[in-house]
Amino acid sequence: MAVQECSPRCLRLTEHIISMNPAHYTVWLYRFKIVQTLQIPIPDEIRWLDEVALSNLKNYQIWHHRQLLIDYYFPSIASEEETVKKLARTEVQFLNTMLKEDAKNYHVWSYRQYLVKKLGMWNITELAATQNLIEDDVRNNSAWAHRFFIVFSDPAVSTPSLSATAHDPKVPASLIERELGYAKEKIVLAPQNQSSWNYLRGVLAKGGRSLSDVVEFSSQFVRDLGEENEEVKSSHALDLLADAHGQSGESGKARLCLRRLWEKWDPIREGYWKHRAAELEAEAK
Template sequence: MPLTLLSQDPLWSDITPIAQQEAEGALVPIMYGLEYQDAMDYFRAVSASEEHSERALDLTLRIIRMNPAHYTVWQYRFQTLLKLEKSLTDELGLMNELAEENMKSYQVWHHRLLLLTHLPPPISPSTIISELSFIATSLLPDAKNYHTWAYRQFVLTHFEALLTPEDWRKEQTWLDSLLKVEGDVRNNSAWGHRWFLSFGRVGVLEGGKGNVEREVEYTLSQIKLVPNNASSWAYLRG
């Protein structure tokens, strides 16, 4: 169903839209859709006047739903959320929907990162465990999505103080399940996460030689199962 143009909405009658400036004689001008062009014309006007209002917040979501990769609009939305003192927890709920629809958009995950790091203290361990659960679910449709894996490692690193040894054991168990043959043993992102858990995070190298021997043994067992798996050979070489 077509959106009502903002130029026809009385709520925006006090704003003079700012059209995009195209270079004269541009070789390949971008043919934006009418709804997107209309929304962006009003966004330029709003951002130029530094208006942080409810309608500006609605406008950012309108544009994001049409173009989830628009970094500037995401950043303006975050600034507006802070200015209006909106609930960042509620925004995380909205991000559940948008992340599901736009798994491979870096901007979606970066916005989620900003929200998580700006939640008012104290942040409970259950919040972090819930976030890890959401990420695991997000990986089900595409277990190799780089942005999702990078975000998971950020959460584990940034909130490490809230995680118990049992939480780390559960993380390893979850990852092991992904690296089984019936799962996705060729998932290079999962192998990269295993490296993070075994060697990359703070304090993990205290296991020293035992860590290395354990991982060599594990990797050799995986190679025996799938000899032509480049991911496990790369891990062994590392």
């Protein structure tokens, strides 16, 4: 490395060192330089990398190396539509293999988001992939986050300069309605799943819609609040109702929701709910 030798011998040496310590960041960078210098076919390097990744599921350096390879390779195939499609297909196949090992692997999901941007994978196939993973595990927050990215960061229906949770007038109303319906459907299946409630809030924000739009829906999970026969099927519904009532000026209802959260339905976060109630009091003055 000191003399920057880039030879087949050094390439083999990096493979040996990586086998002993796959987190060796400097060796990974050196290997990438050798790949460039020797003009190693990128598909060949990716196939080798697949095996390393499957043996080291949570290693950041592997995914950084993969991203460097794609960044280096893509300009040479960008004008070849079929080659790009093939690359996207083989990469997704590998990612699916990785997700079978760990469906919530942060590095895999981060790379998948990068890949969608890089290869323009804003398509029904990618959306269906997230749907399948959510069907397998409705509490897979990573799959929910990727679905939100696929739907609301698509350049064809979004404004790139806006933040992820900002209202985007470019998003079609029909898309907002579709995603609200999808979130509600999954909430009914698992009312205490925070992922789907967060998704619901995010869709409302993207559509410039008020939380009051889902008060009726959320209320089905909360019955007779504060009464002897009180029934709460979702603390997240109670949280949303507190926000919705607060926004509409119904501070009494909002405080009741928060009080029941700290008293019974989510006492582990008592301090947080009391802080929210104090904020309501301050706003009312």
